[in-house]
Amino acid sequence: MTHSMTAFTRQEAQYPWGSLSWEIRSVNQRFLEPHFRLPETLRDLEPAIREMQRKNLNRGKVESVLRFQPAQVSEQFSIDEKLIKQLAGAAEAISSHLQNPAQINPLQLMQWPGVLQNEEVDPDEIKKAALDLYKQGLKDLISSRAREGEELANLIVQRLDGIDAIVKQVRDVLPGILERQRQQIEEKLESIKEELDPARVEQEIVILANKTDVAEELDRLDTHVTEVRRILKKKDPIGRRLDFLMQELNREANTLASKSIVTETTQCAVELKVLIEQMREQIQNIE
Template sequence: MGIRSMTGFGRAEGRVGPYDVVIEVKSVNHRFLEVSVRLPRDWSFAEMMVRDRVKARLHRGRLDVAVSLAGTGAEAGEVHVDWALVDALVEADRALCEKLGIPFDPRAARQWLTFPGAVLVRPAALSEEEATSSLAGLVDAALDRLVAMREREGDHLARACEGYLDEVEARLRAIRERAPASVAAYRAALMARVSELGLSVDDGRLAQEVALFADRVAIDEELVRLEAHVRAMRGDLGRTEPVGRRLDFLVQEMHREVNTIAAKSQDGEISQHVVEMKALVEKLREQAQNVE
């Protein structure tokens, strides 16, 4: 197991007392951990438990936890008939039949059980402790599936980042090989220009000018730091703890070093490598923003 993505989904179904319950957990990118919990009416007592369980498993991302009831719990409840209301309705029906001069059929009286309010279903009592305990198991199951998806996505992110880092290192090697040649090319161009103008310049003065140029375009320190950042990022990609913020920082530092190399470079070939590295670092930044 390595890094995790901040994007995922988990779902769990089960029983909480007389209720069929469905829990869905969705997560997307966010700088910090932000949890939103939606519970059935009268179940607000379980919100803190849900939040605590999420915080124990996750460290970054915007989480939406939705708890819904797939059933009413009626099968475990009691049926209550408002007999006073039903009796009144039956008597009204009888009186109407007498008034209209038609026979009253007692078998038709059952229709009044469908009258609004005549029959109520009272679900069996469910204590907060029982509900919270049962719900906790379902929350854990949904989080298990969410975390599994985030781990799979994290594996994809890590492989993508490794590929980009390979390309960055290839560009770094090419720049290291080219750097000495760029100074030699400057010296040759300078001598050609002096010869073209018919000027006489002593070797000491020429060597001094070349040395100043070499110092001005020296990028050894930037290359060393950039290589160190690449190694650090490779190490972080294999960690199991959250490293998203650290990856964000490393990408920023890599971007800084690449920009410095770009500013110092006077060589066309090196500049081309730098352009490619900027694109690679930007891809790394996009991936790092998805890491927990």
Template sequence: MTGFAERRGSDAGADWVWEIRAVNGKGLDLRTRLPDGIDGLEQGARAAVSARMARGNATLSLKLSRAAEAGAIRVNAAGLSAALDAVSQVGAEAARRGVELPAPSATDILTLRGVLETGAVAEDTGPLLAALLADLDVLLADFAAMRAAEGRALAVVIDGQIARIAQLADEARTAAEARRPQMEQALRDNLARVLAGAAEADPARVAQELALLAVKADVTEELDRLAAHVAAARRLLAEKGAVGRKFDFLMQEFMREANTLCSKSGNAELTRIGLDLKTVIDQMREQVQNVE
């Protein structure tokens, strides 16, 4: 099911914008665009989304900005000691050779490699993580509310399509009953032609073949199964929780019965009804893709 939500927040020295959007999907496919450097954010965000979504292709993104932290400048004691030893060694060797060197300044020594260290002070991202995940829960609540509103509107559409399928199934039953005299007459005509063309034909065998033709043309089972599928669809529509996969399977069963009805119709009116059924079922199948 499609959906979108956005939320802005600030806490723990940071500003952020959460955003989630989703489109239809057979399963749950979650893609994240999250900043690095916050331990546990990816795992926490995925767990939160998975707890509220069972189906759909979703993208969760976070834009985060934090106040730039000045890098701390520190004197590396070991590096300073090594630098002073080196300066002393150079001075002693120069004096031994009679070379006069100017005394190095503190600035000169600080420029030597390894004397100074720069880097950000280690940061505890725990408070920021807690604030982000708390705000994510609010975002997901808004997201769920939007999807629920869409779901209620979708339920009305699907309920109407189920009702139309039930109506067409009733019309098919009426048309099947109306064609019974035509079918019986056709069977009698076939029987007469067979008996006239094959005097030595086994009457029992002929009767068996005609009975088989009558069974193949009977659509009672298909109409009964359509009625059962309509009842199942209405139960699914009333259920709480994820029913999209069950609806997917049920739509296959609906279409199977409609196809069989068309193939066995042998009657223009029944064929028309079967084609109308297939059209409505196909439209409903498209809508069902939006159901979680």
């Protein structure tokens, strides 16, 4: 399946300890080029994210931005009930030896070290949540790249159909063009025919016809178009292969233009180059 290198996704989630949001955007690049903007406290997530990208992406400049918003600070405490029971039991045991024991004061128990514990967020919990959220974002990014890649493939196929039509048009008119050329040459030489060797004249006509015959270029255009269609169906990254084939298609279009001897084939060569350039621009975004 054809994948684009251009995509964007945003993933956001709320937790008791705050919120996390990822923005991941990718654009075309010759190689895989990761860029990160992470909070300083979560900077050590970068190696794991790099590895995720390496396993799932092949090309593209990928910018990943993480934002972490802690929950509003509040004094939340938990009570160590086991310790409270131990302290209360010890106080009762002591009171049993006293004549007028004082009542146990809960406030005094609260002041005992360890009875009240401040609830703190585990940093590992935040990091795990950030990585899980990034996995979701990366999956969505890949899906987006696949959808756009499919559209790019459709656009390329449309241009390939256009090239096929132009090649067929040139094939249909080529025999008539060569025959008209032969007649024009013979007419020009008719006045001096007696002074020339007929065999030599025929030889020169054949040589000139061969120079202007573009059947070989048309065959190569057909071959390259067939190869492009085949590559578009592959699951591997195909952008570089397609880019190479665009160069070969353009080479044949230039040769067709240089051999053209009539306006009709010249116009066909120009239309070919336009279609090839349109494909080349789209292929710059294909992974």
